[in-house]
Amino acid sequence: MxxxxxxxxxxxxxxxxxxxxxxxxxxxxxxxxxxxxxxxxxxxxxxxxxxxxxxxxxxxxxxxxxxxxxxxxxxxxxxxxxPARRVLPAGLGQASDVLSPLELGGPEVTWLQPISDTRLGDPAASAISRENVRLAFIASLQHLLPRQRAILILRDVLAWPAAEVADLLDTTTAAVNAALLRARRSVADADPGRDELTEPDDPTVLALLDQYAAAFERADIAALTELLHADAQVQMPPHTTWFRGRDQIVGFFESRVTEADHVKMVPIRANGQPAYATYLLAAPGRYRANSIHLPSCRDGRIESIIAFLDPSLFAGFDLPETWPGLSDMRGRIRT
The missing domain is CATH 1.10.1740.10 (RNA polymerase sigma factor, region 2, helix turn helix motif)
Incomplete structure (x- = not known):
């Protein structure tokens, strides 16, 4: 047999x-x-x-x-x-003062990660799928209990019938519907600006982000100041320190973004939106992987910058750790 x-x-x-x-x-x-x-x-x-x-x-x-x-x-x-929950710095406490030292999260903190669009089958091709991999949405899901998270994703993202979700989770349809209502409220509370962000591939947004990248590379603090929203915030996992407000962010930039051509910003895509892989000058003409930047825009200004200071993430974007010819790649990576 x-x-x-x-x-x-x-x-x-x-x-x-x-x-x-x-x-x-x-x-x-x-x-x-x-x-x-x-x-x-x-x-x-x-x-x-x-x-x-x-x-x-x-x-x-x-x-x-x-x-x-x-x-x-x-x-x-x-x-x-x-870990039941992954976080961003803003989920751990209040914004810091610009004079505060940068503090690293301890081993008890597990950080949210970005994901490359190329891994997701081009979510930019679909408004629905793009919205549902947006980093703020992923962060809001982390506020839910695991089964609540599954219910909201299965019902609102994959459009499963409540009865089918109930069968999968070995519960009742009524329990699924009740959990879904609670999950929707929690996500709305955790991501209140969901409906206010500008379409990430709008031509004006792309032009704004190009200005941001160029200003960063030039270490042009005046230009960066002009591009920031008054209520902007900057988060830099694995640092728990984060900043809110244009003045605080500019004060931080003034102490860190000091040399032209010290940083190169390579355009990529992450979480359904334009993003940047940043490389820092390590030797003349040679740059080393530093961080993945996800900037978001609102009201014609940059409202949020999340910079993942983790070079190990570059492998997931098919990016090298070092790069001698970044200028030749500009415009060929972001599609």
């Missing part, structure tokens, strides 16, 4: 069947965990589980739905084992 292994679908056939869903599964796992690295691992785990269980797939639902069920359970198990 054939053993269980003989009933496994051939790997190449399985890859052909499931590869169309890989990017959206990655986006789903990223929304659940807030970590690009964990999301990649969870998609791998999902695919392995699905391959092993494929002989038992009864096609009572679509393959897409079945894979999302497996991925959701994998995410919930991972969150139970690891």
């Amino acid at each position: 054939p053993g269980p292994e003989s009933r496994l679908i051939q790997p190449d056939v399985f890859v052909e069947l499931t590869s169309p869903f890989r990017a959206e599964l990655l986006a789903h796992c990223y929304r659940m965990t807030g970590s690009a690295h964990d999301a990649e691992d969870l998609v791998q785990e999902t695919m392995l589980r699905a391959w092993r269980a494929h002989s038992g797939f009864e096609e009572r639902s679509s393959l897409r739905t079945w894979l999302h069920r497996i991925a959701t359970n994998a995410c919930l198990n991972a969150i139970e084992r690891g």
